Amino acid sequence: MEHVVIIGNGISGVTAARHIRKLSDKKITLVSAESDFFFSRTALMYIYMGHMSFENTKPYEDWFWKKNRINLKKGFVNQINTSSKTLHFSDGDTITYDKLIIATGSKPNKFGWPGQDLNGVQGLYSKQDLENLEVYAPDNKTCKRAVIVGGGLIGVELAEMLHSRDIPVTFLVRESSFWNGVLPKGESAMINREIQRNGIDLRLSSSLKEILSDDKGKVKAIVIKETNEEIPCDFVGLTAGVTPNISFLKNSGIQINKGVLVNRYLETNMTDVYAIGDCAEQRDPIGNRKTIEAVWYTGRMMGETIAQTICGNRIPYKPGHWFNSAKFFDIEYQTYGWVHGKKGKPDYEQHFHWIHKDDNKCITIAYHKDTQIFLGINTFGVRLRHDICDKWLTEKRTTDYVVQHLKQANFDPEFYTHYESDIQKAYQNTFQTIES
Amino acid sequence: MSIAKPDAYKNSTRQKALIATGIIGLFVLVLSLFNFESFSALTLTASLTLIVVSICGFAADRYLSKPAGIKNNGVWFKSISSKGFYGWLTGLVLTLFYIVLYFYPHFLGLGGKGKANSGLVAFFDPLSQLLNGNPASQWFVYGTLYTIAILAFGYKFLLKYRHNRYERLRTYSVMFFQLAFAFLIPEFMARLNSDSFSLPYYDLKNIWPLNYYNFEQYRVDSFISAGDIGLALLIFGVVSIFVITPILTYKYGKRWYCSWVCGCGGLAETAGDPFRHLSDKRQMAWKIERWVIHSVLVFVVLMTTAVIHSYLGDDTSTYWLTKGTFLIMVTGFLSLIFILTMVFKRHELGKDARYGAIGYVVIITALIGMHYFSGSNLFLFEAETLRSTYGFLIGAIFSGVIGTGFYPIFGSRVWCRFGCPMAAILGFQQRLFSRFRITTNGGQCISCGNCSTYCEMGIDVRAYAQKGENIVRSSCVGCGICSAVCPRGVLKLENNSIKGRINPNEILLGNDVDLMDLVNQK
Ligand SMILES: Cc1cc2nc3c(=O)[nH]c(=O)nc-3n(C[C@H](O)[C@H](O)[C@H](O)COP(=O)(O)OP(=O)(O)OC[C@H]3O[C@@H](n4cnc5c(N)ncnc54)[C@H](O)[C@@H]3O)c2cc1C
Numbered sequence A: 001m002e003h004v005v006i007i008g009n010g011i012s013g014v015t016a017a018r019h020i021r022k023l024s025d026k027k028i029t030l031v032s033a034e035s036d037f038f039f040s041r042t043a044l045m046y047i048y049m050g051h052m053s054f055e056n057t058k059p060y061e062d063w064f065w066k067k068n069r070i071n072l073k074k075g076f077v078n079q080i081n082t083s084s085k086t087l088h089f090s091d092g093d094t095i096t097y098d099k100l101i102i103a104t105g106s107k108p109n110k111f112g113w114p115g116q117d118l119n120g121v122q123g124l125y126s127k128q129d130l131e132n133l134e135v136y137a138p139d140n141k142t143c144k145r146a147v148i149v150g151g152g153l154i155g156v157e158l159a160e161m162l163h164s165r166d167i168p169v170t171f172l173v174r175e176s177s178f179w180n181g182v183l184p185k186g187e188s189a190m191i192n193r194e195i196q197r198n199g200i201d202l203r204l205s206s207s208l209k210e211i212l213s214d215d216k217g218k219v220k221a222i223v224i225k226e227t228n229e230e231i232p233c234d235f236v237g238l239t240a241g242v243t244p245n246i247s248f249l250k251n252s253g254i255q256i257n258k259g260v261l262v263n264r265y266l267e268t269n270m271t272d273v274y275a276i277g278d279c280a281e282q283r284d285p286i287g288n289r290k291t292i293e294a295v296w297y298t299g300r301m302m303g304e305t306i307a308q309t310i311c312g313n314r315i316p317y318k319p320g321h322w323f324n325s326a327k328f329f330d331i332e333y334q335t336y337g338w339v340h341g342k343k344g345k346p347d348y349e350q351h352f353h354w355i356h357k358d359d360n361k362c363i364t365i366a367y368h369k370d371t372q373i374f375l376g377i378n379t380f381g382v383r384l385r386h387d388i389c390d391k392w393l394t395e396k397r398t399t400d401y402v403v404q405h406l407k408q409a410n411f412d413p414e415f416y417t418h419y420e421s422d423i424q425k426a427y428q429n430t431f432q433t434i435e436s
Numbered sequence B: 001m002s003i004a005k006p007d008a009y010k011n012s013t014r015q016k017a018l019i020a021t022g023i024i025g026l027f028v029l030v031l032s033l034f035n036f037e038s039f040s041a042l043t044l045t046a047s048l049t050l051i052v053v054s055i056c057g058f059a060a061d062r063y064l065s066k067p068a069g070i071k072n073n074g075v076w077f078k079s080i081s082s083k084g085f086y087g088w089l090t091g092l093v094l095t096l097f098y099i100v101l102y103f104y105p106h107f108l109g110l111g112g113k114g115k116a117n118s119g120l121v122a123f124f125d126p127l128s129q130l131l132n133g134n135p136a137s138q139w140f141v142y143g144t145l146y147t148i149a150i151l152a153f154g155y156k157f158l159l160k161y162r163h164n165r166y167e168r169l170r171t172y173s174v175m176f177f178q179l180a181f182a183f184l185i186p187e188f189m190a191r192l193n194s195d196s197f198s199l200p201y202y203d204l205k206n207i208w209p210l211n212y213y214n215f216e217q218y219r220v221d222s223f224i225s226a227g228d229i230g231l232a233l234l235i236f237g238v239v240s241i242f243v244i245t246p247i248l249t250y251k252y253g254k255r256w257y258c259s260w261v262c263g264c265g266g267l268a269e270t271a272g273d274p275f276r277h278l279s280d281k282r283q284m285a286w287k288i289e290r291w292v293i294h295s296v297l298v299f300v301v302l303m304t305t306a307v308i309h310s311y312l313g314d315d316t317s318t319y320w321l322t323k324g325t326f327l328i329m330v331t332g333f334l335s336l337i338f339i340l341t342m343v344f345k346r347h348e349l350g351k352d353a354r355y356g357a358i359g360y361v362v363i364i365t366a367l368i369g370m371h372y373f374s375g376s377n378l379f380l381f382e383a384e385t386l387r388s389t390y391g392f393l394i395g396a397i398f399s400g401v402i403g404t405g406f407y408p409i410f411g412s413r414v415w416c417r418f419g420c421p422m423a424a425i426l427g428f429q430q431r432l433f434s435r436f437r438i439t440t441n442g443g444q445c446i447s448c449g450n451c452s453t454y455c456e457m458g459i460d461v462r463a464y465a466q467k468g469e470n471i472v473r474s475s476c477v478g479c480g481i482c483s484a485v486c487p488r489g490v491l492k493l494e495n496n497s498i499k500g501r502i503n504p505n506e507i508l509l510g511n512d513v514d515l516m517d518l519v520n521q522k
């Protein structure tokens, strides 16, 4: 019986395993150095905040794996021998495979800052990170102030987490406005205000120069590059993005760049070795997408795709329209299609922006300036229906059409106030002023 | 994983003072058991006011100091809401209270048989006199405290979910129905009664089988003897079951009752809210749930049939409804439902069809048995024995002692999930003949599990959401909390066309269409 080994029990590895089991009787082994069972990384913040127990984050009960004949192995793979098709574990153990799927995910970026390896300095990615957070920042007595470096999605989650335990937080963001590489100006500004409303000391245009140590090898302060200001703190969260977690592949002969290089079929340069999820890097970008996509659902889709290929139906990875979502303190965010921020915005892309006077809801619709064709939409504080937005993108609807039919796409709970007519009015006003 | 219990969640001094206020209020109630002469209507007012001030003040202090939004911070760290010491203590005290209330009301000071009330019951006499003109009973005491709990904790819930209009309206609704229908109206109805006129006053929204005793002989007799009003009430009782309930459930799902109207649901949603995450999510629990709740349903159908059967006559010339006709009607009605379900909905039911068939066979066999053994015996049991057993096991032990007493241990909807026969009937309809469903939003789910954690019915919402599958579950009471706590806007409760309501495919948007087809091939 063919033996499929998957390194990594995150969403991509687990999805691959589940679908291979659905499609075949192959022997499946799922390897992880992190946890005995699959848990949801996206829920890490809720464990620390006390919304959920660790048990609650497991999408499948513990009996599920045995019932579906998916072998689980805990251990860290530190070497792969592709000619003998053998994995070597750090504890000396080995296993052989017929097909290998690399799904090892990411690790937090560290850009060589002085002091980045001190105690009390860490990213937020793994279960172990969460355990360390409990050591260095369990409450505001042990941790009188925390500093977060890097204004992205994980940074804002970490800020919310620490804030939930009344730990004062200073949030260093290199950019002049939060996440403005991705978010258009108006939205990014609104999120700045939301962060501040929640009592976070947000420092824009501020980057980290160095982290200072006390005499026990633990962080005692950081220094801001732009101002040389020294901020005393007991914890530093490094949340300046993630990179593929693939250093163990260095001498394996598997081609890597930032991530494991794969073609559209998710195949690496070695036969019978595939890579999916956060750690896979496309040789050629797909559409507007980045070559490495560190998000949940792309990992899941790659897992579904690779299962087909491994079970004899070789198909390419063909993601549909881009979408994503996040939450900034109390403001939910959804995006469908492409709405660019400062970075990489094509010349033809133009925006219509609406913001509610309460400063906690806004939308931005991106369209082609010549054809008026709808390119994408960002919403904050308003939920939209995925299928409708997806359909509009596929049907290449115009902005007029989208604005007029916005109500169809509304996905807010029943009895919520609707803003479509406000938005339509604002839309008409904008275009009248442009025309006149 | 061991997570230290952080002390960021300790109560502030102000909060401690507010809790103390409530404890003093409760302590006065306990003191009243010792019959202090000086206790008066004023003392009662003071005690109840202290309790209300404590709950509302605490809620305001807790929630209004923070921006509106989902604030479940520390739920799993606090002793009371994570089965810690205070959780168990509360559970124990509540359970004891229920046992005394149901089985030893004289400990509370219930008089009766010409003896005046004393203790706690007497303490409530002035209020009872004011509302219905009679001395209090243990049920009056309980009803008052129950209503206060729903109102005060309802206020807390309103603040906690002040950003969510669905939750707010729903809570106003349960608060209204509890205060007006469950509490005040029956008291006023009682006031209308005199020696010459006696109406069985009751909570009108309490529909059979929740109100399992509604069709007992003494009640039916008194309905009929109360003339037109009584007859209207009796007819209303029957119409509620056969007409109003099915229509509303078809249009809105069982939530119209379970989380907008019902008193048991009302208490679970308000006072029980801090415990909702304690419900058991394991698949095992789901299996047990289905067996237990449907057994209760079979039990109540048989019991009620037997009770009505026992007081009907045999002679068609005195009254058209005889024992025989009645049994034929019941059998016919159940068979009709069974056949219609099997013909139209078999494929949707899958394995459940087997359980349905078992329940049906049990009932029908019993009905036939009833006919042949006729008289008052159903096999070995008297109808009355059956009724009192039901009243004891289900009405008292299950819905009271376990259902509410165990809030801090098993979560807030144990009764609604495992025991309530009304929920079983509404759930059956919701599953098969209703426009209600929870729609999932394409591929947006990140499997975080907030929805499953906070589902008080123990539904593993995430299992559906992460597959892009709508949630059509008989047990869903439509509380809307899964949708509220979802950080990614994945869930929406809605009433929509029946077509496409159940979509058991793994339709995950964002994928390329060919792959979706492949994944869905079975
Ligand atoms: C706090 C946080 C919040 C997030 N929120 C969102 C969100 O809201 N939406 C979204 O789309 N995405 C979110 N993400 C990103 C998302 O979680 C990732 O894209 C996704 O988990 C990647 O899945 P994966 O299966 O590729 O890898 P991972 O989940 O990282 O799994 C890889 C596994 O492989 C193991 N492993 C690695 N190397 C080895 C080795 N050599 N030997 C053995 N085992 C090894 C790792 O220990 C790990 O368990 C979030 C990430 C974090 C950290």
Ligand code: SF4
Binding pocket: B444, B445, B446, B447, B448, B449, B450, B451, B452, B461, B462, B465, B466, B485, B486, B487, B488, B489, B490, B491
């Ligand atoms: S539906 Fe929402 S709350 Fe539930 S698992 Fe998915 S993202 Fe989390």
Ligand code: SF4
Binding pocket: B438, B451, B454, B455, B456, B457, B458, B459, B461, B471, B475, B476, B477, B478, B479, B480, B481, B482, B483, B493
């Ligand atoms: S599924 Fe959602 S709406 Fe239904 S009972 Fe559970 S939490 Fe409430």
